[in-house]
Amino acid sequence: MTKKSKIKYILGIETSCDDTAIGIINTQKQIKSNIKVNQNNFHKHFGGIVPEIAARAHLEYIDHVLNESLEKANLTLSKIDLFCATGGPGLIGGLIVGSTFCKALAWSHKKPFIAVNHLAGHALSARLTFKIDFPFLLLLVSGGHTQLIAVVDIDRYIRISTTLDDTAGETFDKSAKILNLGFPGGPLIEKLSLKGDENAFKLPKPMYKSKNPNFSFSGLKTSFSKLAKSIDVKKEKNNLSASLQKCISDCLIDRTKYAIKEFKKIINYKRVKLVAAGGVASNNKIRLELKKLSEVENVDFFAPPLELCTDNGPMIAWAGYENFLVNNRSMFDFKARPRWPLDPIKSIINPTNRIIGKKGVKG
Ligand code: KG4
Numbered sequence: 241m242t243k244k245s246k247i248k249y250i251l252g253i254e255t256s257c258d259d260t261a262i263g264i265i266n267t268q269k270q271i272k273s274n275i276k277v278n279q280n281n282f283h284k285h286f287g288g289i290v291p292e293i294a295a296r297a298h299l300e301y302i303d304h305v306l307n308e309s310l311e312k313a314n315l316t317l318s319k320i321d322l323f324c325a326t327g328g329p330g331l332i333g334g335l336i337v338g339s340t341f342c343k344a345l346a347w348s349h350k351k352p353f354i355a356v357n358h359l360a361g362h363a364l365s366a367r368l369t370f371k372i373d374f375p376f377l378l379l380l381v382s383g384g385h386t387q388l389i390a391v392v393d394i395d396r397y398i399r400i401s402t403t404l405d406d407t408a409g410e411t412f413d414k415s416a417k418i419l420n421l422g423f424p425g426g427p428l429i430e431k432l433s434l435k436g437d438e439n440a441f442k443l444p445k446p447m448y449k450s451k452n453p454n455f456s457f458s459g460l461k462t463s464f465s466k467l468a469k470s471i472d473v474k475k476e477k478n479n480l481s482a483s484l485q486k487c488i489s490d491c492l493i494d495r496t497k498y499a500i501k502e503f504k505k506i507i508n509y510k511r512v513k514l515v516a517a518g519g520v521a522s523n524n525k526i527r528l529e530l531k532k533l534s535e536v537e538n539v540d541f542f543a544p545p546l547e548l549c550t551d552n553g554p555m556i557a558w559a560g561y562e563n564f565l566v567n568n569r570s571m572f573d574f575k576a577r578p579r580w581p582l583d584p585i586k587s588i589i590n591p592t593n594r595i596i597g598k599k600g601v602k603g
Pocket residue numbers: 257381382383384385408409410412413424425426427430518519520521522523524549550551
């Protein structure tokens with residue numbers, strides 16, 4: 241078994257959704273490479289990700305992405321000391337491709353393999369960039385998740401809120417589809433918003449100021465769709481984008497404000513650190529509003545650089561390394577997990593422990 245102190249270079253593979261991403265970092269937190277191939281061209285006709293197409297594309301791309309990542313880092317595989325891959329949650333086909341590929345690399349080079357929880361990857365990404373001690377409050381906003389989580393320790397997470405239906409990322413993506421913009425919707429809506437008036441249209445803000453800590457976005461999406469049908473979308477797309485972006489941002493800020501109070505109660509910690517992560521956290525309007533909120537609430541705010549917000553390899557390498565430092569064991573017996581909540585022993589403060597829908601809340 242590789243000794244912790246002998247580790248210098250760590251490789252991370254991310255294939256849980258539609259990006260084939262591989263990054264290499266060193267233990268001094270330097271990112272030696274961060275290579276990503278997206279599959280937007282394959283999925284854009286469908287306005288969302290088609291799992292089977294995604295899995296096949298990962299299979300097609302993964303060895304090219306690995307070669308490019310090694311080349312950029314100026315390293316060979318024999319120099320990698322720890323191999324990490326996303327083990328879940330996500331689309332099972334992609335998870336199997338990435339984790340099996342990674343296990344084979346680790347096994348053939350007699351090095352440890354770590355399966356990383358994708359959400360832990362996002363959660364810990366800020367620690368790759370900044371010096372942030374536990375505990376901190378995490379706003380995780382991506383295509384798959386919209387959650388507020390108390391990150392107590394490397395593997396102790398308490399979920400404060402989650403979405404009861406759609407995520408913020410899905411709301412951007414589905415609304416972009418309504419506007420015929422393409423996929424992924426978030427960056428396209430952000431771009432158009434710059435030219436629009438965010439007060440042009442009034443949209444509903446589900447759960448706004450609610451005592452239930454959770455998010456909900458399906459009503460907003462339905463209202464947006466109805467509104468779009470009633471006006472000239474081509475003419476109004478900038479105003480529609482800006483109004484939608486403002487509405488999503490207001491909902492995120494309102495729930496985060498609520499969670500800061502909950503976090504203080506749970507953790508009994510005076511100076512709160514707020515971390516934003518996930519693809520939606522690369523939105524400049526949302527980052528700005530979170531910064532303003534943190535000033536009003538007197539909390540410290542951290543958001544990783546844009547390229548570490550959306551799915552990427554370095555965040556998986558870093559989370560795998562943090563895991564190995566604490567647990568000191570390889571995970572060759574790990575099987576990919578499409579569902580893998582960060583908080584398996586659900587916290588008692590979370591009213592969503594109740595089963596909602598067929599499979600319960602998104603985990
Ligand atoms: O974290 P991520 O890359 O993948 C998941 O784990 O889901 O997040 C992807 C999501 C997509 O829904 C995409 O539309 C959204 O993040 N996104 C954005 C922006 N960039 C990506 N949403 C709003 N503004 C952006 N600039």
